[in-house]
Amino acid sequence: MTTTTLAARPGPAPAPARSAPAPVLQVSGVTLRFGGLVSLCDVDLTVCRGEIHAVIGPNGAGKTSLFNSLTGAYAPQEGRVLLRTDGGTEHSLLGRKPHHINRLGVARTFQNIRLFAALTALENVKVAAESATRSGPLGIVLGLPRAKAEERAAEARAQELLALVGLDGRSEERADSLSYGDQRRLEIARALATGPRLLLLDEPAAGTNPTEKRELAALIRRINRELDISVLLIEHDMPLVTSVADRVTVLNFGRVIASGPPSEVQRDPAVVEAYLGTSETDSRQGEPR
Numbered sequence: 001m002t003t004t005t006l007a008a009r010p011g012p013a014p015a016p017a018r019s020a021p022a023p024v025l026q027v028s029g030v031t032l033r034f035g036g037l038v039s040l041c042d043v044d045l046t047v048c049r050g051e052i053h054a055v056i057g058p059n060g061a062g063k064t065s066l067f068n069s070l071t072g073a074y075a076p077q078e079g080r081v082l083l084r085t086d087g088g089t090e091h092s093l094l095g096r097k098p099h100h101i102n103r104l105g106v107a108r109t110f111q112n113i114r115l116f117a118a119l120t121a122l123e124n125v126k127v128a129a130e131s132a133t134r135s136g137p138l139g140i141v142l143g144l145p146r147a148k149a150e151e152r153a154a155e156a157r158a159q160e161l162l163a164l165v166g167l168d169g170r171s172e173e174r175a176d177s178l179s180y181g182d183q184r185r186l187e188i189a190r191a192l193a194t195g196p197r198l199l200l201l202d203e204p205a206a207g208t209n210p211t212e213k214r215e216l217a218a219l220i221r222r223i224n225r226e227l228d229i230s231v232l233l234i235e236h237d238m239p240l241v242t243s244v245a246d247r248v249t250v251l252n253f254g255r256v257i258a259s260g261p262p263s264e265v266q267r268d269p270a271v272v273e274a275y276l277g278t279s280e281t282d283s284r285q286g287e288p289r
């Protein structure tokens, strides 16, 4: 029998095996009921580090219920939600309060914008940045020495984030005077101010125009690549989803009916049927919107 040693082989050495990206968020078997209504049924979903993961589905499919379950607003009756923080520690999120989950590194925006309408753009972001400081907003109000330095840092961070989302020229304007698209970007800046490792965006393109949608896609990619933040995104706009998402999970009647790269998911017969069975089919594109 002849044996060949690796050293005798010509050509480049084999590339070392690349380990799969670590999961940041693992949702397993999550079921959420409201009385007799099953809003989520045995939902599994994994977001890997560095990933942009979209959740799509017809109206009432359970997308926002899923976000609410991940962020402590809803308490699913069954399942597990594990968040892996940078050191590799796993934290169970179910049963935790929203502000605990935020402190662990999960921030979100809302389908219905929730800004402080009478505060300026800068103040909206600064309040969130202050909440992430050790002294917190109360320490800053009380004028504690450490709090003063933290307040300055929070203001600088807020200015940076306003610049990141393209609102640096608007920092002194009241939130409710901004256009709808600008308010959505302000919400993103505010969520980023809490220092998340995982950002949940609930329909960030809703009500925005085509230019704003393109800018939003670029912003989501920058947040993901430059700030190294994993993104979980609910979105109905399929061109936006396909342009930013690495993976897509499709919900229908609270169940996951497909999961995979956007190009595969769009062709999945169960996904096509789910959308054809609703009024949501976009006749212009013949694909889920």
Ligand SMILES: Nc1ncnc2c1ncn2[C@@H]1O[C@H](COP(=O)(O)OP(=O)(O)OP(=O)(O)O)[C@@H](O)[C@H]1O
Pocket (backbone or CB within 6 Å): 034, 037, 038, 039, 057, 058, 059, 060, 061, 062, 063, 064, 065, 066, 111
């Ligand atoms: N707090 C609640 N109490 C009772 N039912 C609820 C509650 N929240 C959600 N539901 C129900 O759960 C189901 C899923 O709703 P959800 O808002 O999660 O869907 P969605 O996919 O986000 O829809 P949309 O695209 O219209 O925002 C719906 O039947 C809804 O009525």
